[in-house]
Amino acid sequence: MPVRVAEAVAAADSPASLYESMPDGYDPGAQRAFVLARLLCDHDVWVTDGNDALDAGDDVLVVPDALNTLLTVG
Numbered sequence: 784m785p786v787r788v789a790e791a792v793a794a795a796d797s798p799a800s801l802y803e804s805m806p807d808g809y810d811p812g813a814q815r816a817f818v819l820a821r822l823l824c825d826h827d828v829w830v831t832d833g834n835d836a837l838d839a840g841d842d843v844l845v846v847p848d849a850l851n852t853l854l855t856v857g
Contacts, residue, residue, distance in 0.1 A: 791816035798823035818854070 791813045795801035802820035809817060822828060829836055837843065846852050 787812035788815045788819070792819065795820070822854075 787810050791801065791805075791809065795804070798820045801816060802824055805813070805817045805820065819828075831837075844854075846854065
């Protein structure tokens with residue numbers, strides 16, 4: 784995780800507080816923290832490097848090129 788993103792996430796009390804603090808602006812490079820905060824307000828997110836964390840029937844979104852992909856919540 785880039786430094787500015789990690790700093791923004793580490794300084795937040797919750798995803799909601801991070802999201803609410805950022806709409807008026809944020810440091811360059813922290814936009815990933817804004818997107819992550821917005822996502823975490825509505826969804827549980829699990830990051831894994833294997834299938835051991837999954838159960839049969841789980842809904843899964845695989846993003847192979849995640850650093851170069853912009854996900855939107857629709």
